[in-house]
Amino acid sequence: MSEAGRSVLAAREVVKKFSGPDGSVIEVLNGANLSVSQGESLSIRGESGSGKSTFLNVISWLDQPDGGSVVWDGTEVPRISSREIARRRSEVLGFVFQSYCLMPELDVLENVLMAARVLGRIGRPEKERAENLLCQVGLQDRLKQLPGKLSGGERQRVAIARALINRPSVLLADEPTGNLDEKTADTVMELLLHLCRDETAALVLVTHNPLFAKRADRQVTLSGGRFNDQ
């Protein structure tokens, strides 16, 4: 398999069920299969409540599936220890959330560096990379600002820089433009796709916006707990 075609993230027959308020079982994911190759961008669309965010949680092992398996960069997740899962998660995956999820007490640079610090990387190279990433997202003058002083678009750009600091193989973006106005959303989306290409990181993008979805190399729809390739 060529480097470009190597699968960096795969979900095989993933099942996820939840209990409903009346005690009934809701099967959100019902044997979902998906594979993402290195450097590939993939958009996931689907109706509200179709399980898009649940799928991202399951493939990142933030939520454990009730069936099936997940493979990160060749490593079958259920076969490794929880300690190893935590380490591999920070190495393989990067996250961009709709609500940014920045630490309000930390400045912009510290927020980006935090992802590296979790892995115990606290040296000069990490700081330089963080500064470089923040420069690429256009926040080179805001390094010491607290998130509260930033606009929504700026916060999301910090979140993108944080997601890329550990050079992940895959970036999982859950409605990254959901809280932004149209123009800012467009800028952020362009930045996200551009940086992922530069870093040769795969992008899994959950979005409601059909225009943004079409910018990805591949588009899938989640419906009835399964993916239908478009």
Added chain:
Amino acid sequence: MVLLIVQTVMNGFGDKIRENIVARDADIRIVSNNILYDWKDLLIELEARDSVLAATPYAEGVVMMKNGQVPFMPFIRGIHLDREAKVFPVEGFLSNVPLSELRCTLDDLDDEKIILGVDLAASLQASAGSVLEIFTPLMLEKAKQDEVLLPRELELAGVFQSGWYEVDSNTAIVTLRVMQELYGLGRGIHGIALKLKDGVDAELESRVLQEHFDEKGVPVRALSWLKKNESFLFFLNMEKWVMFFIMIFIVLVASFSITVTLSVSVLRKTREIGLLAALGARSGQVAMTFCMQSISIGVIGVGLGIGGALLALHYRNAVIQALLGLFNAQDSFYQLYGFEGIPVAYSIRDFILVSLFTLLLTTLAGLLPAIRAARLKPAEALRSE
């Protein structure tokens, strides 16, 4: 802080009371269950010991005393005029008296005179030259035989002030001869008080003396000041630990507050906890974050507590003066404790013990929220508003 203040003040009280006991009492008393008649040889033998600085015979007991129509039942002590001052700081007690007309020396004491504790004299309303009537238990025996009950009359020579309220309010001093007469001791005494040379351990020496007496078959007991005041010193020490026990609850309440604060913090930071998990933090790392928070609170709290305690202890007398002034209670306070101001004794052992104990409690207080944070499901945490 409160724990440290209590412990340091209690140490100070203990040390001061011990100092007072040592200063006002003999190092060792040789006592017998019976009257000691052949005491002169024993006295010479004791004085000849390397460890003994001085020795003095004494007799003591309770009498009924009257000044006019004012009666009292004080403790009376018969002393050897030439020897007493070598063992007890009696000269100092006599010169301590603020009223010059009631001041006297041991030279003023003879077989017709009596010296009273300053508070006892006040209770009896006795002044210089007052003639006091003394009734003893021996007189009761005479009364039973229908003999005429005549009190022994003694003129007040002066008063003494030891600074120890219990002594000053309840003790009278007469010559040994008068006491022998009052108690019908003949030439006998009740005991011999010893002053040891500097550096000699009273407890150890008393054991050596006891072994010596036992070997020789002398029916006396050697009691060190520690043994004599054993119960009192035990209760003093016990009081310190009871206070410590009570104060623990203050620390427990503070620890509970830390638990509540950190629990609220876990709730408020639920999403951040989810983020940490998404970034690759292990449950242990999340728990450690909150544990470190509680440990930091503990370390800062201990630091501030030690600082605050040292400051409060430094200004303790000014604070207590102000408080006593508010309640107009200075006199009763000093009468009760027998010394001015609040004594303190800084114990590094207590400081370390209290600091470690507080750190342990605050760390434990942080454990519950830390475990709760570690157990949060990352996906649910990220979804939280």
